[in-house]
Amino acid sequence: xxxxxxxxxxxxxxxxxxxxxxxxxxxxxxxxxxxxxxxxxxxxxxxxxxxxxxxxxxxxxxxxxxxxxxxxxxxxxxxxxxxxxxxxxxxxxxxxxxxxxxxxxxxxxxxxxxxxxxxxxxxxxxxxxxxxxxxxxxxxxxxxxxxxxxxxxxxxxxxxxxxxxxxxxxxxxxxxxxxxxxxxxxxxxxxxxxxxxxxxxxxxxxxxxxxxxxxxxxxxxxxxxxxxxxxxxxxxxxxxxxxxxxxxxxxxxxxxxxxxxxxxxxxxxxxxxxxxxxxxxxxxxxxxxxxxxxxxxxxxxxxxxxxxxxxxxxxxxxxxxxxxx
Numbered sequence: 001x002x003x004x005x006x007x008x009x010x011x012x013x014x015x016x017x018x019x020x021x022x023x024x025x026x027x028x029x030x031x032x033x034x035x036x037x038x039x040x041x042x043x044x045x046x047x048x049x050x051x052x053x054x055x056x057x058x059x060x061x062x063x064x065x066x067x068x069x070x071x072x073x074x075x076x077x078x079x080x081x082x083x084x085x086x087x088x089x090x091x092x093x094x095x096x097x098x099x100x101x102x103x104x105x106x107x108x109x110x111x112x113x114x115x116x117x118x119x120x121x122x123x124x125x126x127x128x129x130x131x132x133x134x135x136x137x138x139x140x141x142x143x144x145x146x147x148x149x150x151x152x153x154x155x156x157x158x159x160x161x162x163x164x165x166x167x168x169x170x171x172x173x174x175x176x177x178x179x180x181x182x183x184x185x186x187x188x189x190x191x192x193x194x195x196x197x198x199x200x201x202x203x204x205x206x207x208x209x210x211x212x213x214x215x216x217x218x219x220x221x222x223x224x225x226x227x228x229x230x231x232x233x234x235x236x237x238x239x240x241x242x243x244x245x246x247x248x249x250x251x252x253x254x255x256x257x258x259x260x261x262x263x264x265x266x267x268x269x270x271x272x273x274x275x276x277x278x279x280x281x282x283x284x285x286x287x288x289x290x291x292x293x294x295x296x297x298x299x300x301x302x303x304x305x306x307x308x309x310x311x312x313x314x315x316x317x318x319x320x321x322x323x324x325x
């Protein structure tokens with residue numbers, strides 16, 4: 001399980017939010033959902049994405065954007081349009097017309113119901129000229145943090161430079177409401193996000209994260225896949241080297257050259273990241289998590305976890321969750 005797969009398969013990466021939005025200008029919606037990763041795919045017309053830090057980008061039909069680490073942003077027909085609706089991930093509300101008012105303090109009505117246009121569809125006009133899909137993964141989890149951290153705050157793929165047939169299929173399926181539909185939408189969304197992330201890393205070349213570049217090395221890539229697929233196995237460098245056709249010393253050197261860390265260091269870090277995600281489930285027993293990530297002794301596991309996160313597994317589950325250094 002590589003980092004991209006881990007992000008999409010993590011305990012909190014299911015039932016992702018997905019909505020088809022239809023607007024007729026003028027429009028502006030401010031989004032404050034703090035999602036780990038947001039996908040916006042324009043299927044008709046055009047819109048502007050305006051981030052709070054000042055970055056502005058126009059998206060046209062066929063373009064997609066990825067926004068990471070929860071920046072607040074506004075989707076509008078043009079930069080000068082004032083937002084009339086704010087969305088915080090759970091609710092949507094109207095904003096005051098008086099520009100002197102602070103919209104975050106206004107006791108305003110929730111306009112979600114009046115802007116409901118049918119199955120997973122929302123907007124100000126069912127015949128609007130601007131149509132886009134917006135979806136988000138609320139949390140990356142520790143397993144997928146490597147993906148989110150390796151991406152810039154805003155990634156844009158233009159029509160003609162990148163294409164993914166699953167986008168159009170997603171746009172069709174989002175309007176259907178059949179048995180198993182949410183699972184189908186999750187899988188289609190996964191396909192789009194995976195392809196967009198891979199395209200971004202391929203575009204930046206040598207600036208791509210080392211764990212992604214490792215896949216280009218046939219031997220190190222295979223070693224990484226073996227470790228990721230069997231994190232619970234009591235791996236030794238000698239056994240891993242034998243599995244990929246290298247001596248212990250040769251694998252250690254090559255692995256470190258490509259990834260910047262030794263095989264066992266990589267294995268431990270991945271085990272602890274998975275453990276952190278598993279511990280997010282209040283019902284997960286420390287002993288069961290320990291065995292799942294390859295530690296027969298909960299004491300040994302707790303010591304390794306505390307070295308990585310600075311707190312015990314029990315404290316981490318209770319809410320003391322610092323990000324590892």
